[in-house]
Amino acid sequence: MKSWGVIVFLVALAGVQVFADDAAFIENARSPARIVSGWEAEEGQIPWQLSLRMVDSTGAVSSCGGSIIHPEWGLTAAHCTANRVTMVLRAGAVSLLRPELIFETFEYFNHPLYIDAIAASKVQPHDIAILKFQRTITFSDRVQPIRVQNSLEKDRNYNGVRLEASGWGRTWTDGAAPENLQWVYLSGDSNEFCRSAYNGSSIIVDSTICASAYNVTSQSTCQGDSGGPLVELEEDGKYTLVGVTSFVSARGCHVDMPAGFIRPGYYHDWILEVTGINFDWVPEPGM
CATH class of the missing domain: 2.40.10.10 (Trypsin-like serine proteases)
Incomplete structure (x- = not known):
């Protein structure tokens, strides 16, 4: 298993590059950056x-x-x-x-x-x-x-669960952002796997949810997608917001590493x- 500990933001910033000990903006990733290997959304598909x-x-x-x-x-x-x-x-x-x-x-x-x-x-x-x-x-x-993840499922293990992420993240590092909304399938990871992938980073806490590529290793969120939704289609036929897009590996968005999201179920109070x-x-x- 690959193991890289550096994490980057997914926000798209204009001309800013700031380094820290264990984190950096997505512009500093050394690989192509986008909602990769996904599809263009249709009208009304992601109304939230x-x-x-x-x-x-x-x-x-x-x-x-x-x-x-x-x-x-x-x-x-x-x-x-x-x-x-x-x-x-x-x-x-x-x-x-x-x-x-x-x-x-x-x-x-x-x-x-x-x-x-x-x-x-x-x-x-x-x-x-x-x-x-x-x-x-x-x-x-x-x-x-969109319905917000309930507090009863805030600690759910999403390992292997098919999730969906969306956004107008850039189609290439420092390249042009797409005009049309993109979406992609991701596969949920356990927090234990995610911590291991990031060398035990303190960024991975109980209120983190991670997700990796679903069926193509390049699938991920990336630059400009921060704050956007990670959702699950539940058994009752409704979508639930299970994550708020937060970070990826500094190695780049299309590498075979989990992306990180925040579980809203932790924050109802x-x-x-x-x-x-x-x-x-x-x-x-x-x-």
Whole structure:
């Protein structure tokens, strides 16, 4: 088994390269970078997907993904929102040129255990943020919320479970980002396997979920996909958000290494505190 301990962010940043002891941005990966070996999404296929364009205090723009969980709320990665002053959100989009909705927000809530001050230089656990939309969005065939992983399954072993990731991540390291939304199958990994793959890295904690290539070794998330959804089609025929896209190996996105995501089921108490809404749920008997 290959074993590399360096981890990189999946956020797409404009002209920034920052190194740390055990983490670096995806631009520093030494291999081609994209949602690799996936497919172009069809209209309405992934209606919970958000596109984020974030602006920091210097005017630098970066891009991430996110998920709609309520008419007024979304989830993304904390390293996407940390130290940003505003962001433009697109919803109901396959092509970024033709979103159903486009609006601006400046209000977000990073998890209190996430350290914004080192967000630009170090991959961290608890890499999850809540977005406040500043408006109430109207749902349609192209714009829908996704169910959040329940707290009962927060420690589930997803080893071998088929999952789906999506985003507008770049099609090549430092290359052009795709106009159209891409998606890919991934296969869930146990946390034990993921820790071993990353040499016991402290980044892999209980609230981490990892996933590897499903049937082609290059399948993965990558640059620009941060904050986007990792979902499972459950037995009741509904999709559930089981992960928020966070990191990959510094060796590159298409190498045979797990990608890392944050399990939202761990954070229901915090989400309730921030939003005043209980997103937790109990599976029906037989699920």
